Amino acid sequence: MSEQPAKELSQRLFTALAGAARGLSTRSSGGAEQVLKLIVAGAVRTxxxxxxxxxLLLARDGTVTSHAPSSDLAERIDRLQARYGEGPCVTALWELHTILVDDLAVGAARWPAFAREALASGVASTLSFQLFTNDDTLGALNLYSGQRAGFNEHSQILGSLFASHAAQALGRAQEMEQLHQALLTRDVIGQAKGILMERFDLDATSAFAMLIRTSEDSDRKLVEVARWLVADGGPRS
Structure with missing residues (x-):
């Protein structure tokens, strides 16, 4: 490829990346799952x-789950890797780098169970980028092609940049979800305290201490005790 067409292609690709990144940034408030859908849709376009x-997301307990696949085939390939615990995407999750597989037939020696079924499904090459998120969950953005050597140098460069933007957007969405959950937890504990204060004529400190003791005695989380109190109205004096 001559220098001028290469520059034009690079400019077109980076323009597409900028547009995708803006979309992720402006819509990350829709929640983590919505951001994941934007990530995969943007990756296919870009x-x-x-x-x-x-x-693929790797949770703290080691569970690998598939999210927001762009097609039925993508979902199948993601689930194959989650089921077998092997494949280029799982390797990207654990080894913290980019994995390019030009020919899955060659990769069969490394991931025999996954490669066999992926090839039978029509996937010939893959490109995976690890996503870093901010709640100790690891993720990988996985791209699939039905062609051998389906990804070139532009794919790797652009995919890496896109994955970086995607990881930031996903991290922000997860932070918002965590904040929302924390506010809900605070509210329900406050409601439970109010019930105990009214029912037993307690001050706020004593009501909170009562919640903590009930949590310890029942071997249940504090927020679970608070939710039970709010839902059932709590014990009667």
Whole structure:
């Protein structure tokens, strides 16, 4: 490819990336799952060679789950890797880097169970980028092609930049979800305290201490005790 067409292609790709990144930034308030949908849709539109895309998330307990696949095929390939615990995307999750597989037939020696079924499903090459999130959950953005060597140098460069923006947007969405959950927890504990203060003529400190003791005695989380109190009206004096 001559220098001028290469520059034009790079400019077109980076323009597409900027647009995708703006979309992620402006709509990250829609929640983590909505952001994941934007990530995979943007990746298919933006990264050369990407015919399908999906995200795998690795939770603290080691569970691998598939999220927001762009197609039924992407969902199938993601779930195969989650089921077998192997594949380029799982490797990207654990080894913290980019994994390019030009030919899954060659990769069969490394991931035999996954590669066999992925090839049978019509996937010939893959490109995976690890996503760093801010709640100790690891994620990988996974791109799939039905062609051998379906991804080129532009795919790797653009995909890496896109994954970086996507990880930031996902992190912000997760922070918002955590904040929302924290506010809900605070509210329900406050309501439970109010019930105990009224029912037993307690001050706020004593009501909170009563909640803590009930949590310890019942071996239940404080917020679970608070939710039970709010839902059932709590004990009668």
């Amino acid at each position: 990264v050369p060679g990407a015919e399908h895309a999906g995200v």
